[in-house]
Amino acid sequence: MFEGDDVRPPYARLQDWTKGMPDGLRHMKQAEAEALFRRIGITFAVYGEGGDPDRLIPFDMFPRVFTAGEWQRLDRGIKQRARALNAFLVDIYGRGEIVRAGRIPGHLVYRNAAFEKAVVGVVPPKGVYSHIVGIDLVRTGPDDFFVLEDNCRTPSGVSYMLENREIMMRMFPDLFRENRIEPVDSYPALLRRTLASVAPMKCRGEPTIVLLTPGHFNSAYYEHSFLADMMGVELVEGQDLFVEGEYVWMRTTEGPKRVDVIYRRIDDAFIDPLCFRPDSMLGVPGLMDVYRSGGVNICSCPGAGVADDKAVYTYVPEMVRFYLGEEPILKNVPTWQCARPDELSYVLEHLDELVVKEVHGSGGYGMLVGPKASKGQIEAFRGRIISNPGNYIAQPTLALSTTPTFVEEGVAPRHVDLRPYCLVGDRVELVPGGLTRVALTEGSLVVNSSQGGGVKDTWVLAE
Amino acid sequence: MLSRTAEKLFWIARHMERAENMARLLEVGARISLLPTVQGYRSEWDSLLQASGTADGFARKYGDPVARNIESYLFFDRDNPSSVASCLTHARENARIVRTALTTQVWDALNIAFQELGQLERTPRSELELTRLTDWVTRTAAVVRGAIMATLLRNDGFDFLNLGYALERADATARLIDVKYYVLLPRVEFVGSGLDNYQWMTLLRALSLHRAFHWSYAGDITARKIADFLILNPQNPRALITSTEAINAALDRIALAYGRQTESQTRARAMMSTLSGADVEQIFDEGMHDFISRFIGDVALLSGQIWEDYLTGDVR
Numbered sequence: 001m002f003e004g005d006d007v008r009p010p011y012a013r014l015q016d017w018t019k020g021m022p023d024g025l026r027h028m029k030q031a032e033a034e035a036l037f038r039r040i041g042i043t044f045a046v047y048g049e050g051g052d053p054d055r056l057i058p059f060d061m062f063p064r065v066f067t068a069g070e071w072q073r074l075d076r077g078i079k080q081r082a083r084a085l086n087a088f089l090v091d092i093y094g095r096g097e098i099v100r101a102g103r104i105p106g107h108l109v110y111r112n113a114a115f116e117k118a119v120v121g122v123v124p125p126k127g128v129y130s131h132i133v134g135i136d137l138v139r140t141g142p143d144d145f146f147v148l149e150d151n152c153r154t155p156s157g158v159s160y161m162l163e164n165r166e167i168m169m170r171m172f173p174d175l176f177r178e179n180r181i182e183p184v185d186s187y188p189a190l191l192r193r194t195l196a197s198v199a200p201m202k203c204r205g206e207p208t209i210v211l212l213t214p215g216h217f218n219s220a221y222y223e224h225s226f227l228a229d230m231m232g233v234e235l236v237e238g239q240d241l242f243v244e245g246e247y248v249w250m251r252t253t254e255g256p257k258r259v260d261v262i263y264r265r266i267d268d269a270f271i272d273p274l275c276f277r278p279d280s281m282l283g284v285p286g287l288m289d290v291y292r293s294g295g296v297n298i299c300s301c302p303g304a305g306v307a308d309d310k311a312v313y314t315y316v317p318e319m320v321r322f323y324l325g326e327e328p329i330l331k332n333v334p335t336w337q338c339a340r341p342d343e344l345s346y347v348l349e350h351l352d353e354l355v356v357k358e359v360h361g362s363g364g365y366g367m368l369v370g371p372k373a374s375k376g377q378i379e380a381f382r383g384r385i386i387s388n389p390g391n392y393i394a395q396p397t398l399a400l401s402t403t404p405t406f407v408e409e410g411v412a413p414r415h416v417d418l419r420p421y422c423l424v425g426d427r428v429e430l431v432p433g434g435l436t437r438v439a440l441t442e443g444s445l446v447v448n449s450s451q452g453g454g455v456k457d458t459w460v461l462a463e
Numbered sequence: 464m465l466s467r468t469a470e471k472l473f474w475i476a477r478h479m480e481r482a483e484n485m486a487r488l489l490e491v492g493a494r495i496s497l498l499p500t501v502q503g504y505r506s507e508w509d510s511l512l513q514a515s516g517t518a519d520g521f522a523r524k525y526g527d528p529v530a531r532n533i534e535s536y537l538f539f540d541r542d543n544p545s546s547v548a549s550c551l552t553h554a555r556e557n558a559r560i561v562r563t564a565l566t567t568q569v570w571d572a573l574n575i576a577f578q579e580l581g582q583l584e585r586t587p588r589s590e591l592e593l594t595r596l597t598d599w600v601t602r603t604a605a606v607v608r609g610a611i612m613a614t615l616l617r618n619d620g621f622d623f624l625n626l627g628y629a630l631e632r633a634d635a636t637a638r639l640i641d642v643k644y645y646v647l648l649p650r651v652e653f654v655g656s657g658l659d660n661y662q663w664m665t666l667l668r669a670l671s672l673h674r675a676f677h678w679s680y681a682g683d684i685t686a687r688k689i690a691d692f693l694i695l696n697p698q699n700p701r702a703l704i705t706s707t708e709a710i711n712a713a714l715d716r717i718a719l720a721y722g723r724q725t726e727s728q729t730r731a732r733a734m735m736s737t738l739s740g741a742d743v744e745q746i747f748d749e750g751m752h753d754f755i756s757r758f759i760g761d762v763a764l765l766s767g768q769i770w771e772d773y774l775t776g777d778v779r
Contacts, residue, residue: 234464234468240466254723
């Protein structure tokens with residue numbers, strides 16, 4: 001927020017806004033926002049962990065702001081990265097030129113747990129494997145953005161981007177009158193358009209799109225039903241679908257109806273029990289056969305996860321150069337691969353300065369934040385790394401930017417990251433905004449909702 | 464629409480209607496318990512358990528029917544699948560699953576009901592008057608129904624909701640009449656007595672219909688008039704004939720929209736023609752209990768037929 005001692009220009013007006021806001025009003029608005037979230041049912045369902053099954057993600061009313069100029073650069077960088085990631089996927093499930101050219105080690109790709117042999121040789125419609133690319137970014141300086149990780153399978157949280165905006169507009173209409181804020185509400189329409197644009201080869205006429213959810217016990221179920229609703233497509237579970245002949249069908253009150261595009265929010269392993277996990281109750285037997293023969297498209301395609309692996313991540317700038325012949329606009333965080341002996345010894349010597357993550361971990365689990373960890377925690381983690389070095393990567397703790405956040409004592413800086421959602425179909429599109437997650441605990445760098453992080457509205461100002 | 468979605472909608476309506484009927488039944492119980500009767504206090508409460516079909520479950524858990532335990536069992540008990548709390552929870556959980564088939568307002572109404580139920584459950588029972596509980600349920604049910612009527616698209620989802628409401632209501636009214644006839648008044652010499660009429664009036668009160676009855680049938684209260692009102696009078700919103708009409712209307716709309724007639728329509732039509740051809744003398748001649756039992760059986764068969772025709776997802 002600050003530039004030296006001065007408030008950065010986009011925040012100046014907001015600073016006046018908070019100064020003028022009495023404590024009583026702030027608490028009232030906060031309670032109002034929470035009541036709205038609860039009423040609408042925007043909860044983060046956590047079943048089987050005890051406590052409140054309908055937990056709210058803390059919502060911070062202080063928005064995060066980007067100027068038009070800042071956003072343009074991000075917009076270009078994100079689209080570039082999403083294009084490169086898709087080119088990579090098409091390549092490695094095809095000729096594998098990037099490996100042959102020696103630009104990325106073959107074992108990282110072909111021995112990767114997320115690599116799906118079942119899709120080798122499949123060229124999905126429009127050559128797109130990952131249709132919704134969520135890229136997690138942090139900022140370290142006025143013009144420095146680093147990519148923390150890529151999410152090429154089923155990035156979640158976009159419903160918060162939309163609902164946070166909805167609730168801010170409802171609570172503070174004046175702020176929106178005074179500031180020129182780019183709208184984000186076209187996202188569901190763009191998503192629908194994107195999915196329709198990748199209809200499978202055998203589809204005739206207007207494609208039938210469905211959203212496949214694991215069911216209402218899933219923590220992201222609200223988001224699944226919200227998106228299906230906003231797009232006007234059926235929200236289906238595996239049991240609603242079946243394969244017959246060359247197609248996938250859904251069970252309806254009028255008999256079977258053909259399905260052309262499946263936006264799946266279940267993991268690869270559960271998609272088809274005949275192909276992947278035989279014990280899956282969530283998927284559809286035979287779905288992969290139909291997929292491979294062009295009877296249905298699955299978004300994102302099975303196997304897309306090989307591109308968002310934390311070990312493969314290191315090579316994304318290389319992908320941008322290799323496939324697009326461009327210089328990457330967004331930087332990677334310097335990353336040490338524990339699989340490499342020299343890098344491993346550096347990591348082990350500097351554990352107290354580094355963030356160490358599991359290659360396949362998510363949600364802030366299985367990670368070590370060196371500067372915040374106790375001696376005991378560091379030693380315990382050291383043992384885990386040594387016993388399975390290939391499972392870990394390490395990164396420096398960057399001087400992450402903070403944004404003003406409402407806390408008990410007033411407004412204070414807290415660390416944030418940003419996840420914009422890039423849509424890839426026959427076009428590559430990005431709405432001006434994303435999900436800002438905020439570490440509500442002072443000094444904390446962990447923003448995951450499962451670790452006590454909160455969310456806030458993200459503004460892109462119009463020129 | 465997805466068969467699973469239609470099924471959930473159907474059951475949201477049935478559960479909401481069931482919760483409301485349970486509350487109405489509790490209200491009758493409260494009212495009866497305020498007045499002395501020849502049969503005494505206990506068997507009246509017992510008849511309520513019989514009417515709601517929960518007598519066995521209650522006996523296993525509590526033994527003797529004590530008013531307070533009955534209230535707990537019928538209102539709060541999650542072990543009782545027909546309790547108000549169970550019904551509202553199921554309705555809300557089904558709604559969560561089919562959020563996409565409901566408007567925000569309908570979801571709001573169901574979700575708020577669920578949250579208020581939680582508050583009631585946390586309130587000490589000594590602070591909860593039974594009438595406050597039952598009023599709350601009927602009001603909640605009205606808000607949900609109102610939101611459906613005011614905001615929902617008139618598509619097949621709306622029809623499956625109405626079908627659920629109408630079937631459940633037909634079943635509930637029939638069971639109440641049956642209880643009156645079979646459980647409350649077991650000895651034939653009481654028919655037409657003061658006790659008989661008093662019980663009929665209590666029944667009407669439970670259905671919030673006693674004033675409506677007076678408007679429709681000025682003068683004396685007789686068993687025949689009340690039976691006519693509850694079974695055959697299409698002005699009565701809870702009469703068997705009115706509910707059956709609503710079942711037919713919903714099924715006809717579905718058949719029209721899908722361009723396909725099913726066995727469900729045939730069955731529903733047969734039920735309708737039985738009712739519209741009947742008069743109350745015939746029913747009494749045949750025997751009220753037999754007539755009502757047959758009707759309840761027809762409702763159950765129709766429910767199964769609807770499942771086969773629309774909700775299994777195996778329709779071809």
